[in-house]
Structures are given as C-alpha cells and as structure tokens.
Amino acid sequence: MRLLYALALRNARRNVRRSMLTATTIMLGVALLTCGMAWTRGAFGGILQKASNVMGPVRIVTPKFAQKEQLFPLAENMPEIEPILAIARATPGVVGAYPRIQMPVTITVGDDIGEHFALVQGAPNEWYDQALDLSHHIVEGRMFKDDTEAVVGMTAASDVGAKLGDELVLLGQTQDGSISPIKVKIAGISDLGSGAQNRFVYVSLGKMQWMADIEHGATEILVYGATLDDAQAIGEALKVNPGLKDLAIARWDERPPFSAIAGIIGALQSIAAGVIVFITALGVLNTMLMSVLERTAEIGVMRAMGLKRGATVALFVMEAMGIASIGGAVGAVVGGAIAYFVLEVHGVNLGNAVNKMPPGFAIDSVIHADWEPYMLVQSFALGLVMAIVGGALPAIRASRIQPVEAMRSRR
Amino acid sequence: MTSPVPGAALCQLVGVKKNYPMGDLVVQALKGVSVEVTAGEFTAFAGPSGSGKSTVLNLIGCLDRPSEGQVFLEGRDVATLSDSALGDVRARRIGFIFQSFNLIPVLTAFENVELAMKLSGASEKGQKERVEEALRSVGLADYMTRRPAQLSGGQQQRVAIARALVKQPALIIADEPTANLDSKNGAAILDLMRTMNADNGTTFLFSTHDKMVMDRARRIIRLSDGQVIDDERVEPSPTPVAAGG
Numbered sequence: 001m002r003l004l005y006a007l008a009l010r011n012a013r014r015n016v017r018r019s020m021l022t023a024t025t026i027m028l029g030v031a032l033l034t035c036g037m038a039w040t041r042g043a044f045g046g047i048l049q050k051a052s053n054v055m056g057p058v059r060i061v062t063p064k065f066a067q068k069e070q071l072f073p074l075a076e077n078m079p080e081i082e083p084i085l086a087i088a089r090a091t092p093g094v095v096g097a098y099p100r101i102q103m104p105v106t107i108t109v110g111d112d113i114g115e116h117f118a119l120v121q122g123a124p125n126e127w128y129d130q131a132l133d134l135s136h137h138i139v140e141g142r143m144f145k146d147d148t149e150a151v152v153g154m155t156a157a158s159d160v161g162a163k164l165g166d167e168l169v170l171l172g173q174t175q176d177g178s179i180s181p182i183k184v185k186i187a188g189i190s191d192l193g194s195g196a197q198n199r200f201v202y203v204s205l206g207k208m209q210w211m212a213d214i215e216h217g218a219t220e221i222l223v224y225g226a227t228l229d230d231a232q233a234i235g236e237a238l239k240v241n242p243g244l245k246d247l248a249i250a251r252w253d254e255r256p257p258f259s260a261i262a263g264i265i266g267a268l269q270s271i272a273a274g275v276i277v278f279i280t281a282l283g284v285l286n287t288m289l290m291s292v293l294e295r296t297a298e299i300g301v302m303r304a305m306g307l308k309r310g311a312t313v314a315l316f317v318m319e320a321m322g323i324a325s326i327g328g329a330v331g332a333v334v335g336g337a338i339a340y341f342v343l344e345v346h347g348v349n350l351g352n353a354v355n356k357m358p359p360g361f362a363i364d365s366v367i368h369a370d371w372e373p374y375m376l377v378q379s380f381a382l383g384l385v386m387a388i389v390g391g392a393l394p395a396i397r398a399s400r401i402q403p404v405e406a407m408r409s410r411r
Numbered sequence: 412m413t414s415p416v417p418g419a420a421l422c423q424l425v426g427v428k429k430n431y432p433m434g435d436l437v438v439q440a441l442k443g444v445s446v447e448v449t450a451g452e453f454t455a456f457a458g459p460s461g462s463g464k465s466t467v468l469n470l471i472g473c474l475d476r477p478s479e480g481q482v483f484l485e486g487r488d489v490a491t492l493s494d495s496a497l498g499d500v501r502a503r504r505i506g507f508i509f510q511s512f513n514l515i516p517v518l519t520a521f522e523n524v525e526l527a528m529k530l531s532g533a534s535e536k537g538q539k540e541r542v543e544e545a546l547r548s549v550g551l552a553d554y555m556t557r558r559p560a561q562l563s564g565g566q567q568q569r570v571a572i573a574r575a576l577v578k579q580p581a582l583i584i585a586d587e588p589t590a591n592l593d594s595k596n597g598a599a600i601l602d603l604m605r606t607m608n609a610d611n612g613t614t615f616l617f618s619t620h621d622k623m624v625m626d627r628a629r630r631i632i633r634l635s636d637g638q639v640i641d642d643e644r645v646e647p648s649p650t651p652v653a654a655g656g
Contacts, residue, residue, distance in 0.1 A: 003526055010517035301513040304474060305574075306502020306530040308495070403501070404474040 004311060008318035015291070019323050022287040026327030027334065029280030030383040034335025034375050036272060039343050042370035044265045049228065052252040053131045054197070056100075056222025057231035058238060059250055060084060065219055066248040072103050072219075074175040078247070079217040087243045093225045093234050098127035099218030101208040105172040107201065109162045116159045120170055120201045122208020130224065134190060134202060140164055141188035147207040150184035153198035154191045162186055170201060174213035182211045193366075228252075277386050284390025288320055292394045296401055304403035312399040313392075320391030321384055328383025332376045343369030420486075421450045421582060421614055422471050427480035429466050429637075440466045442637040443480070448616065450581070453608045455617040455628035463637040464618040465586060471616060472505050472584045473497045485581065502531045506575025508585040512567040514559040520546060520570045521555040524577050531578035545577040546570070549603060565596030572600070576607060582614045589621050601627050 012019050061069070065076035078084060081099045088097035100123040107118045128134040128143070134151060135143045141164045144150055152162060162168055166186050174180045184203060192198060209215055225234050235251040238244055252258055292299070299312060307315075347368040429441040441463045448454060448471070456464035469475040470482050473489050482489045485504065489497065501507075506527075514523050524542045533541075546555050549569040559567050568588060575583045585604070589597035605627055608615050617624050625631055633641040 003522065003529055006522075007515065007518060007526075014517055297511070297513060298515060301507070301509065302515070302526075302530075303498070304472070304501055304507050305527050306498050306532075308498060402474075404469050 004315055005318060008315050009322050011291070011295075011315075011319045012322045018287050018290065022284055022320070022323045023327030023330070025280055025283030025287075026324045026383050026386055027331035029276050029283075029386055030328045030331025030379045031335030031338065033273060033276050033379040033382055034332055034371075035339045035343060035369070036276070037269075037375045037379065038336075038339035038369035038371035039348070039367070040265075040269055040272075041372070042344065043367045045370055046367065048258070048265075050194075051258060052228055052231070055252050055255065055258075056131075056220070057225060057228055057252050058223040058235045059252070059255070060088065060221040060223065060238065060244065060247050061219065063246075063248045066250070074101070074103060074173070074212050074214065074219060075177075077101075077175060077212075077214045077217045077219045078221070079214065081216065081218050081221060084221055084244065084247070087241055088221060088223045088238065091223075091234060091237045091241070093230045093237070094223055095226050096126065096130055096224040098124050098131075098222050098224075099205060100127065100220045100222055101205070101212055101214065101218050102220075103172045103208075103212060105170040105201070107156060107160055107162075107171075108169050109160050109166045110169065116156070118153075118156045118159075118170075118199050118201050120172065120203060120208065120211075122203050122205045122211075124205050127222065128202060131222070132192065132202075134192075137190045137192050138188040139191045141186070144184075144187040144202070144204065147204050147210070148185055149187040149203075150207075151188040151190050151202040152186050153200045153202075154189050155195055155198035156201060157186070157189050159199075162189075164189065168201070170211070172211055174211070176213070178213075180211050180213070182207065273382065277382055277389065280383075280386040281390035284320055284324070284387055285393055288316060288391050288394035289397070291319070292316065292398045295398075299398050299401045300403050303401060309399040312401075313395040316395035316398050317388060317391045320387040320395075324383050324387030328380045328387075331383060332380045335379060336371065336376050339369050339371040339375070344371050421448050421452075421484070423447045423481075423483040424467070424470065424477075425481045425483070427467075427470060427477045427482060429463075429470065429475070430478045440637055441470075441477075444634075444637070444639055445480075446632060446639060446642070448614065450614055451608070451612045452630055453605065453615045453628055454630040454632065455619050455624050456632050456634060457619055457625055458634040459620060461636075462634040464634050466637075467634070468584050468586060468616060468618050471582070472507065473500050499532075503578065504581045506578065506580040506583040508568070508571045508575050508583060508588045510587040510590045512559070512564070512571045512591070514567055514570055514574075516559050519556050519558055520551060520562065520573075523559070523570055524574045527574045528577050533578060541577055542573075545573040548576070548607075549573045563596075564592050565599060568592060568596070568600050569603070572603060572607075576611075576613070579611075580613070582616065585615060585617045587619055587621070588617065589619070589624060594623065597621070597623055 062076045062078060065073055068076065085097050085099065088094055100121065102119055102121045105118055105120045107116050138151060139154065150168060152168065164186055168184050168186055169181060170184065171179065171181045223234060223238065225231060231251045235249060238249045303312065347366040349366045424444050424446045427441055427444045428439065431438045431440055444467060456467055458464050470477055471484065473484065476490050484500065492500065515526065518526060521542055524545055525538065528538055528542055543555070546552060549572050551566060551569055551573065554562060554566060562570065588600060592600060601624060604615055607613050617628065619625065628645065630644045632639055
C-alpha cells in the first residue's frame with residue numbers, strides 16, 4: 001500500500017502541466033463553493049433572520065385572519081389580547097409577546113387625500129426595540145414618544161416629500177370597513193436597509209387600535225424566544241395550550257411564503273453545490289482519462305505482474321486525490337479569503353432590485369456573506385469528492401485494461 | 412511456494428487454437444498447437460512476425476485464454492481459472508521480461524523490483540534483502556536508486572530480469588528480450604539468463620527471431636502460420652563472455 005501510494009503521488013508529478021490544470025480546476029471549484037456557501041448563508045440567513053423577526057418567530061392570530069391575511073382583514077381580530085398575552089408570556093422559553101396591527105393606507109402631507117400607498121404598523125415600543133431595533137435605524141430625528149407621532153420609512157417619506165416635523169395624513173379604515181383618517185407628526189425617518197421596510201409608517205399600538213377601532217385588541221400577537229431555534233418548542237407548547245385552542249398558531253417557517261422558501265433554499269444550495277462538483281469533476285475526468293490512455297502499457301505490465309483491479313482503481317483515485325488535496329487546499333484558502341474580505345466585509349450591493357420585493361420579505365440592499373471556518377473543511381472535502389467522482393471512471397477504465405495489452409503495445 | 416521438479420511437466424498446450432476478431436474478419440493466430448514444456452528448460456519459440464509465438468507465450472503466461480484446446484500450467488487448466496485466480500498465478504508463479512523493458516518510469520530500480528515482490532504477496536520479512544540480492548545478481552548493486560530514464564537499455568533490461576526473478580517464479584517468459592538492445596548488451600543479458608537457468612533451475616521461455624537467442628537456447632520450437640513446424644533440442648554453443656551493460 002505504501003508503494004502504491006508513493007507511485008500514485010509520483011504519477012501525479014509526471015505530467016506537471018496536466019496535474020496543474022487538474023489542480024487549478026479543483027481549486028476554482030472549491031473556491032467557488034466556499035464563496036457560494038458563505039454568500040448564500042449570509043444572504044438567506046440574513047433574510048430569514050430579519051423576516052422571522054418582523055413576522056414573529058411564532059404568531060397567534062384567529063383562524064380566519066390566517067386564511068385571509070394578505071387582505072389585512074381587520075375584522076378578524078382578537079378583541080381581548082391580555083389573557084392571550086398572559087398565556088404566551090408564561091410559556092417556557094418565551095422572552096417576549098407583543099400585539100400588532102398592520103393595515104394598508106394612503107399617505108400624504110397636508111390635508112389632501114394621498115395617492116401614495118404605504119403600510120402602517122402599530123405595536124408596543126418594546127417590539128420596535130426588540131424586533132426591528134428601530135431606534136438604531138432612524139437616520140433623521142428620533143423615535144416617536146406618544147400617539148401623536150410616527151416614524152416614517154425613508155422611501156415612504158421620499159414618495160410624498162415628507163420632512164421631519166411635517167404632519168402626515170394616513171387614510172385607512174376601521175375593522176367594520178369605515179374610512180378612518182389619522183394625523184401624526186413625523187418624529188423620525190428610518191432606514192431599515194430594505195426598500196420594502198422603508199415603505200412602512202410606524203406608530204404606537206394605541207394609535208392603531210384607535211384607527212382600526214379595535215379598542216383592547218390586535219390582529220396578531222408575535223411571540224419571541226431567546227433565539228430563532230426556540231420557535232419550534234414555543235410553537236409546540238402554545239399549540240397544545242387549552243387557553244389558545246380557538247386560535248391559529250404557526251411558526252414563521254410554517255407560514256407563507258417562508259414555508260415554501262425555507263425548503264427551496266436548502267434544495268437550491270444542494271443543487272448548486274452538486275452542479276459545481278459535477279462540472280469540476282468533468283475537468284478531472286478529462287485529464288485523468290488522458291493519463292490512463294498514455295499509461296495503457298504500464299498498467300498492463302502491472303496487471304500482468306498481478307496488480308488487482310481494486311488496487312488499479314485505488315492507484316488512479318489516489319492520484320486524483322493527491323492532486324485534489326493541493327488544488328482543494330489552495331481553493332479553500334483563496335475562496336475563504338474572497339468570501340471574508342470581499343463578500344463579507346465589503347458586501348455585494350444588489351441595488352434597486354430588492355426594493356421591488358413584497359412587504360414583509362425584507363432584503364437588505366447590500367448582502368454580506370457570512371463566512372465560517374467550517375466552510376474551509378466542507379469545501380475541501382467536496383474537492384476530494386470532485387476528485388473521486390472525476391477519477392472514478394478513468395480508474396475503472398484502467399482496471400479493465402487486459403494485461404495482454406502490455407505485450408502487444410510498443411512493439 | 413513449491414519449486415517445480417526438474418524434468419517434470421511445467422506447462423502443456425493441447426490442440427490450442429486462438430482466434431482474434433479483426434472487424435468482420437476472424438484471424439486465426441494459432442491453428443492447433445500442442446507443446447509440452449518441462450521444468451528447467453531454456454526454450455525459444457522462433458518464427459517470423461505473425462507466426463503465433465507471442466500468442467503461445469501469452470497463453471502460457473496466463474495473459475490470455477485459448478479459443479479452443481487446453482493450456483495446463485503446473486497441472487491446472489488455466490481456462491477454468493477466474494481472472495482473479497489468473498492474476499494470482501501470474502503474480503506468484505510467472506515472471507515477465509518485455510521487449511520494451513516496461514519498467515515503471517517514476518519508480519527507482521529498487522522500487523520496480525520491490526513492486527513485483529509485493530504484488531506476489533511474499534512475506535514482508537526479508538523483502539528488502541531479497542530485492543537487493545536480485546539487483547546485485549544482475550550487476551546493478553550500484554544503480555538501485557536510479558530511475559529507468561537514468562539507466563542504459565541494457566541496465567533497464569537487467570532491472571526487468573531482477574523484477575522477474577525476485578519472486579522466484581517457476582517460469583520466466585521473455586518476449587523478444589534482446590530486440591531493443593545492441594548485440595553486446597543482448598549477449599550479456601542472454602548469458603545472465605542462462606546463468607540463472609543453470610544455477611537456479613528457473614524455466615525460461617522466449618519468443619524471438621534473434622539468432623543470438625536461438626544459439627543459446629537448448630530447445631527451439633519453430634512456428635509458422637500458427638502451427639508448430641519444428642521442435643528441436645540442441646546442444647548450446649559455447650557461452651561467450653558476458654559484456655557489461
């Protein structure tokens with residue numbers, strides 16, 4: 001085995017240019033994988049974290065609200081939220097439970113009926129702090145202090161030409177469908193990094209309850225654990241609580257669109273990794289096949305001397321893995337460096353494209369990769385997989401060379 | 412490993428035919444060859460190109476199977492053995508010397524011989540000494556760490572002889588071993604093999620049309636068009652002094 005291993009490594013050095021080509025192919029594949037893993041983790045991880053925060057890791061609504069939530073059905077509210085909040089807050093793992101009301105409105109500065117649409121959101125100040133970290137995203141002014149003030153997303157403000165201190169008229173409706181206008185003073189303008197969230201107007205829960213005419217109620221109660229991973233246990237506990245049996249309880253990833261997206265993201269990542277491995281393996285296959293063709297006589301001689309088929313396969317796979325080890329190591333380091341210094345520190349600006357995303361699907365304009373050291377190991381291991389996949393066919397072909405071919409060749 | 416008894420039948424071909432498909436045609440390389448080789452022989456299969464001598468050696472060397480007839484090696488019908496079993500027979504009982512030497516270019520002389528030793532499944536104990544002894548016996552004690560490209564043609568063929576001998580096989584098959592050597596080196600190599608044959612009783616079978624080989628062979632089996640046309644046992648001519656490689 002030691003001699004076979006030495007032979008495989010020396011064979012790898014035989015045609016340096018070809019081995020370099022193979023190593024470079026693997027290096028590119030591994031670097032691409034590392035960057036891809038870091039970037040998708042950063043992009044999707046950030047989106048999911050942010051989205052789950054905004055949507056609530058676990059949400060309590062009425063069943064009818066859940067069915068029609070895209071229409072913002074204010075009539076399907078929970079009129080008395082205190083008992084529900086008490087149950088939620090007493091559930092193990094829960095660190096916060098907050099009521100919220102959202103509705104679409106038209107906005108304008110002054111007394112005219114507005115032509116610009118926005119979403120207005122009413123929730124307790126604690127929710128704005130914990131879920132949105134809103135006070136840290138105010139680029140002008142400050143957080144609202146009472147029911148007479150609001151914070152406006154910078155896109156919404158820009159749409160209507162609103163400035164700090166302006167009176168903003170929001171035209172919405174009550175739960176029975178009556179038109180309901182409110183007037184608030186702009187205390188702050190926020191930038192939450194996504195076009196969708198910058199179209200929101202943020203007001204106090206009391207103001208929204210008054211506007212929707214839901215005096216002590218809310219349409220949603222959002223429940224938070226210490227981490228996103230706690231959502232599973234909290235959700236299960238709430239679902240079996242008899243006090244909430246008439247309500248619809250769902251984790252963030254059980255609700256559209258994330259119920260579909262969470263699964264798709266995993267599948268897409270696997271497919272992308274598979275495609276990279278396959279394409280790189282083709283490069284390895286090409287160069288290794290050439291090696292086998294060149295060494296037919298030599299393989300025949302070794303087979304004549306008693307080299308078994310399995311050992312012949314191992315010889316070529318070890319050669320491919322030797323080359324892959326070098327290409328993979330360089331690729332992992334290069335890919336890791338690009339992933340960290342370029343994609344994570346600097347980030348990739350997606351520009352205005354993200355502003356067209358639907359509300360609630362909050363994507364930052366600048367996506368930062370999230371590189372982790374384990375990705376070096378994972379992509380290096382996949383580099384070896386590329387070598388095995390690409391080296392297997394030539395190796396099997398080599399093992400099928402009949403020893404008699406050694407006698408016939410180079411006559 | 413059992414050593415063959417001198418004079419006992421080592422291999423036997425009985426009515427052997429070998430056909431090769433060539434496109435739509437079938438070429439009959441052997442047309443019913445029957446030959447018996449006893450242990451300790453130093454025999455040449457002679458004949459022009461295409462006469463079938465290499466095919467005979469391939470069959471005896473368990474590298475190929477007959478289309479018809481039987482090939483016995485040490486009493487076993489090789490046609491009944493699996494590919495894996497044939498590999499074992501080749502690894503343990505047969506040594507090969509090729510016209511083009513066919514050494515592994517990335518391995519040193521020592522490692523080329525060592526590889527054959529390891530493939531034969533010989534005990535690890537004393538392997539290094541046996542490899543060194545094999546190379547010393549062919550006059551390459553000072554060239555063990557050189558790679559084939561750093562050796563002359565004659566020296567490479569000596570490594571090939573050491574590689575064939577190191578596992579102490581019952582039979583060594585040499586396919587035109589002098590074809591790529593000049594006359595001086597060719598004569599030296601043949602004399603070396605003669606010495607091995609005389610000292611160790613190792614059976615040597617050659618395919619050749621080189622007069623130098625036939626001059627040294629003790630038996631010459633002539634083939635033409637896939638048939639044995641003559642089987643002659645001869646007294647060898649006086650051995651010339653071996654020249655250096």
